[in-house]
Amino acid sequence: MDQSLQERFAPTNACFGCGPANRDGLRIRSFVDGDEVVCTWQPKPMHEAFPGMLNGGIIGALLDCHCNWTAAWHLMRQAGADTPPCTVTAEYSIKLRRPTPTDAPVLLRAKVAELQPDRARITATLEAGGRVCATCDGLFVAVREGHPAFHRW
Numbered sequence: 001m002d003q004s005l006q007e008r009f010a011p012t013n014a015c016f017g018c019g020p021a022n023r024d025g026l027r028i029r030s031f032v033d034g035d036e037v038v039c040t041w042q043p044k045p046m047h048e049a050f051p052g053m054l055n056g057g058i059i060g061a062l063l064d065c066h067c068n069w070t071a072a073w074h075l076m077r078q079a080g081a082d083t084p085p086c087t088v089t090a091e092y093s094i095k096l097r098r099p100t101p102t103d104a105p106v107l108l109r110a111k112v113a114e115l116q117p118d119r120a121r122i123t124a125t126l127e128a129g130g131r132v133c134a135t136c137d138g139l140f141v142a143v144r145e146g147h148p149a150f151h152r153w
Contacts, residue, residue: 004029005037005069009084010153017065028062028108030069036111037070043102054100054128062108063124063136064089070110071120071140078115085142088149090119092138100126100133110136118142 006018006029013019017026026047030039041062049055072084079085100106110124119141126134143149 002031004031004039005073005084006030009072013153015065015152017061018069026058026061026065028065030066030073030108030110032073036109037066037073038110039066039108040105041108042105043100045102048102052102054102054106054133056094056096059096059100059126059134060092060094062106063094063110063126063134064092064138066108067092067110067122067124067136067138068140070112070122070124072142074112074115074120075118075142078117084153085118086147086149086152087120087140087142088147090139090141092136095135096133097135098131098133100128104129106133113137 007020012021014022018028028039030037043054047058072087076084107127110122113123114121121139124136125132
């Protein structure tokens with residue numbers, strides 16, 4: 001099985017959404033697929049807002065972390081670096097377009113809308129059953145030494 005971006009570059013990261021080291025977290029696994037970064041994730045009943053439907057806050061966390069890794073990957077490639085910069089969310093917005101069922105995996109897809117040397121604007125979707133249930137637009141920034149997130153992975 002291939003390693004996700006998180007497993008390859010941040011195996012000790014304890015982030016709730018994407019940290020491989022957080023046993024109680026969502027533990028998303030993001031993979032590069034051409035110009036996109038994709039993730040398939042299976043909700044559990046504990047992630048529901050009401051029976052059979054995913055909580056909006058969980059949707060936000062999934063898209064936030066997945067987009068953050070998409071930004072880190074593309075910033076790393078742009079710089080010709082061997083490891084991704086530590087990136088943080090500067091802003092993001094989620095549109096919940098329809099209820100998201102939890103009876104099957106959800107698919108996250110993210111891509112770069114705009115890339116600068118130290119930041120990336122990312123757009124993403126969350127799909128369930130072949131339908132887009134949520135969209136995201138966010139700005140993710142590479143942090144420098146002195147920032148609390150510097151060297152978190």
